[in-house]
Every structure is written in structure tokens, then in C-alpha cells.
Amino acid sequence: MFWEQLLNGLTLGSSYALIALGYTMVYGIIQLINFAHGEIYMFGAFVGLLLVTVFGLNIVVALIGAMIFCMLLGMLVERIAYRPLRGKSSRLSALISAIGVSIFLSTLMVLIRGPNTTRYPEIIKINTYTIGSVSVSSLQIIILLVATLLMVGLQVMIRKTQIGKAMRACSQDIEASYLMGISVNRVISFTFAIGSALAAAGGVMVGVYYNAVWPYMGLMAGLKAFAAAVLGGIGSIPGAMIGGITIGVLEIFGVAYLSSSYKDAIAFAILILVLIIRPQGILGQKKIKKV
């Protein structure tokens, strides 16, 4: 029982982690809580579904297709709704703009598909293996593998490539990066693209795992992923992974051992407790403020 729940928690947690990465990367660079991120995740799930059902594509191709679509969507949103505000307004107006985009995108999907839940067809043949007393589905293994692969890939990209270096520079000091000849706008655009692609991957996998997608799925998932990013220390990439996994695992344990009716409150309760003890999150760095 315990190990099975742990595995369920890890599966859910890895999807939160994938969404949380987008929040934390964008926040690290432009200090914006990108509220539309949950909707990008939802679009990813829908595009994946569309590619599988209408175009009859293989799930792997559909996953990549959804990631590419959301990359473009993320860049478009940044270009239209955030870039015009950058530099000349308070962060709060950018936040409201993000909320506007979020409302726009979820309503758009309601208009296209209707507000109801759509089922994913059975795409992958699910085998269940039993190891000792623990049963593991092949789907869980695939999700965990893909999520790990994406996160490792992200780390390699950020540590080893030139654009990764530019992203790290921008998150340290955006003005200095600009003076060093880094094309800041391009870096920000790229960050949105990567974050959105990861969220899309999370969306497709959650859609397949729970066999359901609906237009408002982004709201709660987005809030929880944001909670995960803050829990890990917002701006920190390993922090987002740890935060996502922690919240996913504890949520599943809470449902299994306490009560399922408080499911949605668990993530936030953990978050508040952690922040009261450690205000900067698990891996966040305390900023020294100067006047």
C-alpha cells in the first residue's frame, strides 16, 4: 500500500514539477508570476488529444507536437501580453495582464470544445507488473521516465549550452546581461518557449494518465504547481522539481490516509507551514535588501 501510494505520488508530483519549472524559470528572469502557464498546460493536453484522435498520430509524435505548439503559444503570449509592459510598468500590472491571458485562453478552449471533460482514448496498452506486493503500471513507468528525461535534459541545457548560460546570466542581473551583449528579449522568449514545452509535456501525460482533459484543468494544476515552485524556492530550478514531487507525494498520502475531501487544501497547507518556518522556500536564497 505504502509503496504503491508513493509511486502514485511520484507520478502526480512529476507532472506538478514539469509545470512548476515553467513558473520558476520565468520568475527567475523577469519576476513575473505567469498565471497563464496553467492554461498553456491545458492547451498542451488538448493538442495532444487532438493529434492522437483526429490525426491518428503515435503518442510520442503527439507529445512532441503538443510541446512544439505550446512553445509557439508561450512565445506568442509573451510577445503580445508581457513584452509591451516590460520596463514601463509595475510588476502587478504584468500580473493582471497574465490573469487576463489566463481567462482568455480558458474561455477560448470552452468555446472550441465545450466545458465538459473529454476522454483520452486508450493509446498505450497498459500492462501492470507486480513486484512483491506492489503493482506498477507501465504508464507510470513511462511518465516517470519521460519526466526524468526532460528534467535532466533541462539541467544539461542550462548548465552546458550557450543559451543556458545566457539564461543564468539574465536571472542573476538582467541589466548587466544586457550590457554584456546578451539579447535579453530573445532569452526571455526562449525561456517562455522551454517552460511552455515542459508544461505541455506534463499536460499530455496527465491527460493520458487520468484519461481526461477539460478546459479548466489548468487552474487548479497551475495553482498547485505555483505552490510547488514557491515551496522549492521560486527561481530555483532544482527547487521546483523538489517542490513538485513533495506536493504530489504528500497530496496522494493525504488522500490515502486522511481524507479525500480535503485533497485540494493539502498542497496549500503544506506550503503555508513550510513558509512560516522557512520563508524563502526549501532551496531559495534569502535576498538581502538594500535601501
Added chain:
Amino acid sequence: MVEGFLSQFVDAYYLRIMVIIGINIILALGLNLITGVTGQLSMGHAGFMSIGAYTAAILTLQFGLPFGPALVAGACMAGLFGFFIGIPTLRLEGDYLAMVTIGFGEIIRVFFLNFELGGKATGLYGMTKSTTFTTVWILVIIIIFLNAKLLKSRYGRAMYAIREDEIAAEATGINTTLMKVLAFTVGAFLAGLAGGLYAHYMGYIAPKDFAFMKSIEILNMVVLGGMGSIPGSILGAFILTIAPEMLRIVDEYRLLFYGALLVILMIFRPNGLLGNVRIYDIKKRFKKKEV
């Protein structure tokens, strides 16, 4: 008497909108004190509203209390919660605080979803519709007056100072702890009052009325109107209550336009419509003209 007079000349539909505008003004002024004036980003204002609404409704329904005392009790209860939420803010800043307030709002919503006395997911119904146009607008006028007085006083100026620069404010001898907790308590009190009014106007409340989007709606009013400005909050409440009504012509596209409207307004008026306009500035301007 005024009710009878008004209902003869004014369409019931417009009267209803006016009452809702009044309630929203109270909500916006409360949040304006926390976020606009003191600069503490709070995204769980609907949570305070629901506490006021449920407390007042339970008192009138189950305990047979008259409307007035129940309304005050609801507001006080919300104020008490505001006080407790205010305490963690002493350690948290910016987006960490935003996350805690989102978490608080969600926890309260989930709590009411499981609250026996509050009717769980169905909510409460059958409250006598004691809230009238007159009660709401008399309260609105009193609150605007007191709010303007508060902002002009030492306390108000201290709150503005905290928003501008917390460390500098502290260095000039302002008790920032006290001010922030005060802002949260008063803001929550007003939200509770608005909640009680809302419950006894609609005659029906449910946890979903006070979800995350409601908090966002109130935040939109404050930011759109202009942070820290009383006329701004009033205008913001006015526009964002009327806009969805006006957009009824476009029917199902309503929220689509609403989302787009937020983005466009923020791009063209990044500091809100009446950013930094204060009531006593306006008064001063008029006085100068007289001389």
C-alpha cells in the same frame, strides 16, 4: 421608503447592478488598503469575504440573530482572520505572501465545502433579503469617508511609506509590523462586511461563489483603478462590475473579451486608470480653484 420610491422609477435590473457595485466597492476598498496602499500583495480576499458571508448567514439562519448584529459579527470574524493572516506577512514578502494568501483562500473554500453547518457544497439558502440599496450605499459612503480619513492620517501615510520602501519606512521609526497587521485586519473586516451584505442580498451562498477567480476579480478592480487610490478603487469596482453586464451582448464570448480587456487596459494604462490620485489631492485642487 427610499426602496419603494426607487423601484418605481428605476428598473429592478439596474437597481440590482447598483447594489452589486456598492458591495464590490467595499471589497475593493478593503483590498486597496492591503495591496494598493500598504503594498502587500493579497490574492485571497474572497476568503475573507466568505468568512463574513457564512458567519452572518449562519447567525441569522440558525441562531435567529437580527441582520445588523449578524453583519457586524461576520465582519469581526473576518477581521480576526485578517489579523491572523497578517502575522505571517511579517516574515514573508512579495510573491511568497501572494502564494500564502492564495493558499488561505483555497483552504477556506475547501473548509466550507466540508462544513456541516454551512451546508457543504450546496451552501446556505433562505436568508431573508435584508440588504437593500439604501443600506449598501449608506455603508459605502461611511466607508469611503472613514477610509479617506484613515489614509490622510499618520497611519495612512505610514502605510504608503511601507509600500514605497519598507526598510526606509522602518528606519524613520514606523512600526511596520503594526501597520501591516492593521491593514490586513481592516481590509479583512471590510471584506467580511461585504460578504454579509452579499449573503443577505442574494439569499443564497455556496463555496464556489468565493473561489480563486473572485479574489482575482477584486484584485483586478484595485489594480485597474489605480493602486492606493480611493477614487481608483471605486472606478475599478464600477467598471469591472458593469463590463461583464455590457458584454452580455456578445454572450458566450463575454469572458473572452473580459480577458482581452484586462490585457489591453494594462498595456495602455500600466498604472491603472487613476493611479496615485488621492481624495485629498482632488479636494486640494478644488480649493485652489476657489481661491
